[in-house]
Amino acid sequence: MIAEVIVDIAHSEVDRIFDYLCDEEICAGMRVVVPFGRGVATGFVMRVKAESDLPAEKLKRVYRAEENYPVLTQECLQLAEGIALRYHCPKALVLRLFLPAPMRTGRASEYYRTYARLAPVDYAPSPRAAAQLALLAYLKEHGEEDAAVLRKQFGGAVTALEKKGALLFEKRRILRDPYAGVQEEGGPRTLTPMQREAVHRIENTQKTVTLLHGVTGSGKTEIYLDLIAKQLKAGKTALFLVPEISLTPQMLAQLRARFGSAAAILHSGLSDGERFDEWCRLREGSARIAIGARSAVFAPVENVGIIVIDEEHDGSYNSESSPRYRTLDIALFRARYNSCKIVLGSATPAVETYRRAQEGEFELVTLPERINRRPMPRVEIVDMRREVRRGNPTPFSAALRDRLQTCLERGNQAILFLNRRGYSQTVLCRDCGYVAKCEHCDVSLTYHHEENCLKCHYCGTRYHMLSACPQCGGRHINYVGTGTQRVVEELKRLYPSARILRMDNDTTSGKEGHLKILHRFSEREADFLVGTQMVAKGHDFPFVTLVGILDADMSLHFPDYRSGERTFQLVTQVAGRSGRAEETGEVVLQTYDPGNYILRFAAEYDYKGFYEHEIALRAASAFPPFALIVRVMVTGEDEREAIAALKAAYGGLCALRDAHAEKFLFLQRMYAPIRRIQNRYRCQVLMRLTDGEVLQEIYTIAARSQSKNTLVYVEENPSNLN
Numbered sequence: 069m070i071a072e073v074i075v076d077i078a079h080s081e082v083d084r085i086f087d088y089l090c091d092e093e094i095c096a097g098m099r100v101v102v103p104f105g106r107g108v109a110t111g112f113v114m115r116v117k118a119e120s121d122l123p124a125e126k127l128k129r130v131y132r133a134e135e136n137y138p139v140l141t142q143e144c145l146q147l148a149e150g151i152a153l154r155y156h157c158p159k160a161l162v163l164r165l166f167l168p169a170p171m172r173t174g175r176a177s178e179y180y181r182t183y184a185r186l187a188p189v190d191y192a193p194s195p196r197a198a199a200q201l202a203l204l205a206y207l208k209e210h211g212e213e214d215a216a217v218l219r220k221q222f223g224g225a226v227t228a229l230e231k232k233g234a235l236l237f238e239k240r241r242i243l244r245d246p247y248a249g250v251q252e253e254g255g256p257r258t259l260t261p262m263q264r265e266a267v268h269r270i271e272n273t274q275k276t277v278t279l280l281h282g283v284t285g286s287g288k289t290e291i292y293l294d295l296i297a298k299q300l301k302a303g304k305t306a307l308f309l310v311p312e313i314s315l316t317p318q319m320l321a322q323l324r325a326r327f328g329s330a331a332a333i334l335h336s337g338l339s340d341g342e343r344f345d346e347w348c349r350l351r352e353g354s355a356r357i358a359i360g361a362r363s364a365v366f367a368p369v370e371n372v373g374i375i376v377i378d379e380e381h382d383g384s385y386n387s388e389s390s391p392r393y394r395t396l397d398i399a400l401f402r403a404r405y406n407s408c409k410i411v412l413g414s415a416t417p418a419v420e421t422y423r424r425a426q427e428g429e430f431e432l433v434t435l436p437e438r439i440n441r442r443p444m445p446r447v448e449i450v451d452m453r454r455e456v457r458r459g460n461p462t463p464f465s466a467a468l469r470d471r472l473q474t475c476l477e478r479g480n481q482a483i484l485f486l487n488r489r490g491y492s493q494t495v496l497c498r499d500c501g502y503v504a505k506c507e508h509c510d511v512s513l514t515y516h517h518e519e520n521c522l523k524c525h526y527c528g529t530r531y532h533m534l535s536a537c538p539q540c541g542g543r544h545i546n547y548v549g550t551g552t553q554r555v556v557e558e559l560k561r562l563y564p565s566a567r568i569l570r571m572d573n574d575t576t577s578g579k580e581g582h583l584k585i586l587h588r589f590s591e592r593e594a595d596f597l598v599g600t601q602m603v604a605k606g607h608d609f610p611f612v613t614l615v616g617i618l619d620a621d622m623s624l625h626f627p628d629y630r631s632g633e634r635t636f637q638l639v640t641q642v643a644g645r646s647g648r649a650e651e652t653g654e655v656v657l658q659t660y661d662p663g664n665y666i667l668r669f670a671a672e673y674d675y676k677g678f679y680e681h682e683i684a685l686r687a688a689s690a691f692p693p694f695a696l697i698v699r700v701m702v703t704g705e706d707e708r709e710a711i712a713a714l715k716a717a718y719g720g721l722c723a724l725r726d727a728h729a730e731k732f733l734f735l736q737r738m739y740a741p742i743r744r745i746q747n748r749y750r751c752q753v754l755m756r757l758t759d760g761e762v763l764q765e766i767y768t769i770a771a772r773s774q775s776k777n778t779l780v781y782v783e784e785n786p787s788n789l790n
């Protein structure tokens with residue numbers, strides 16, 4: 069037999085099939101150890117065939133299989149080929165996505181424990197061997213016990229009895245259960261008529277994808293769980309994807325209560341061993357729902373019955389390292405392979421997704437009301453320019469301070485949200501709210517520290533750094549934001565009795581960092597929770613009746629065509645945390661730009677209004693989904709080498725543009741906004757294309773331009789243009 073092997077080395081030079089002789093036991097999908105060059109390598113068997121085109125004497129033989137079963141299913145192998153082709157990256161790199169990292173690196177392996185019980189022989193130790201007698205009595209009572217526990221308790225007696233043949237040992241595989249301690253909460257609920265209708269439409273549509281557009285608190289989660297439960301009953305499996313941050317303690321408890329150990333829950337807080345075991349449980353079929361962030365879309369389940377992508381608009385669904393895949397694209401492949409449905413859920417769908425639903429590609433199901441017709445929280449827009457003029461130096465408006473006081477007196481909880489994204493890069497006048505924008509592109513400019521100037525990321529135009537505001541002449545030009553830490557200090561000063569929790573990147577590192585904070589807040593160990601983007605996602609805290617958005621417009625000025633969309637999403641999501649139980653919630657939205665249409669739409673929960681406005685703007689200015697933004701990024705430790713690679717890429721891309729001028733709206737080379745990260749110089753060619761027709765050529769040019777010490781890669785509609 070011949071095995072076609074891809075070696076597990078992520079390099080384009082070895083990114084091809086190598087033939088090896090192998091035995092009968094080897095099959096497609098196995099990991100094998102093979103002789104490679106002058107050493108050994110691990111590889112993946114892509115296919116097994118009868119004959120090779122190479123003469124037999126040239127073929128080497130597979131040393132051995134790493135596992136005694138194929139770690140990759142037939143579906144995974146096909147999907148891997150598709151991804152490698154689509155994103156032009158080495159197959160080895162793609163195949164790795166399907167395996168838990170600790171498996172490849174050997175940092176985790178199967179975990180065994182040895183159990184001892186009494187052998188069916190009559191052995192009577194001497195009456196003086198007290199430990200042996202005690203051990204025998206113990207096993208008579210308990211039947212069996214972990215040998216390690218016995219050795220600890222009875223010492224040498226274990227070995228003594230073993231020698232006499234009085235004990236039987238059995239080694240058993242143990243799957244570590246990371247959720248053993250999780251309190252299970254909440255079984256299935258009776259669906260409301262709205263929810264039932266939604267389930268019915270998702271199950272019966274001819275379309276593969278349904279967009280479930282439901283306001284926050286409309287009961288989308290219950291719909292997902294119902295759909296999943298039905299598929300499990302029918303003997304199928306499910307993928308349930310959520311942004312990492314949504315795997316809250318409540319969510320875990322709910323999933324455990326509903327599905328028990330049939331659910332494998334993958335998140336960054338797991339240890340290597342736990343992650344490995346969860347993967348094994350999915351692969352062998354004892355777990356049949358994979359729940360997790362982006363990477364769970366690669367879960368090794370077979371016979372998939374449904375794929376749910378919750379908070380589909382979330383940026384974390386796009387991979388930012390090679391292969392730069394989109395989770396929905398992978399899900400679409402798996403849905404086609406398994407003939408199953410995909411549900412995309414969100415209160416604020418991505419503009420691009422909503423358009424696909426409008427155009428009829430996706431089914432659209434709308435839930436316009438909260439469960440039990442609970443009212444949406446009322447949003448009050450507060451003009452922060454007035455506060456500055458009144459001499460209020462704190463991050464809290466008078467209105468917000470009032471509400472915080474009331475909240476505290478009533479024993480309710482509040483969330484204070486700080487919109488820090490891109491803040492430090494954008495230049496804002498604190499007197500009038502003026503924001504520096506590009507004259508040609510209508511996007512905000514980015515401050516470049518090294519050169520002390522402002523630049524447009526879309527056309528490269530340079531502007532002088534401002535010393536005074538061109539609109540009002542004021543000198544309170546600000547480009548450094550208020551941090552969460554400062555907000556907490558101010559809060560403590562204003563409300564000495566309040567208990568405050570902070571959640572941001574600094575406080576959530578480490579195992580289960582954010583889970584711990586959320587748990588404490590849900591246990592009402594604090595009155596106020598102060599945080600960044602992380603507090604915005606799908607948490608359900610019944611006692612939160614107030615949400616303060618401290619600087620709602622900051623993300624509006626992020627130099628990105630999606631900044632309006634992001635702001636709408638953020639404001640809606642954070643506002644949705646308020647008033648989820650009996651008491652009606654309130655939201656105070658502070659801004660320097662109170663007339664802003666995005667904020668107005670968000671305050672009225674008017675997604676349609678927002679969408680119509682935004683899509684018209686995108687069409688007029690030729691931004692996605694009416695165009696494709698592509699960046700060819702070049703990085704290298706040596707600046708000259710990076711520039712040489714950039715020149716090569718630029719030359720190729722210019723030639724491509726000359727051949728297809730009608731496809732190119734824009735093409736420019738420049739330094740990346742952050743010129744150097746981790747000792748690597750960064751430069752880029754930025755393009756805007758009418759569509760993706762020349763994409764494949766761009767990938768080829770990028771690959772060709774890469775030199776020994778540089779990296780050249782392609783990003784499509786990147787969510788981060790730093």
Ligand code: ADP
Nearest residue numbers: 257258259260283284285286287288289290439
């Ligand atoms: P969403 O995901 O749309 O934001 P959730 O699924 O979190 O909404 O539901 C909002 C709240 O309504 C939750 O507290 C949930 O427990 C509750 N809920 C959902 N469905 C039902 C139902 N059928 N009956 C009663 N309560 C429900």
Ligand code: ZN
Nearest residue numbers: 506509524527
């Ligand atoms: Zn510009």
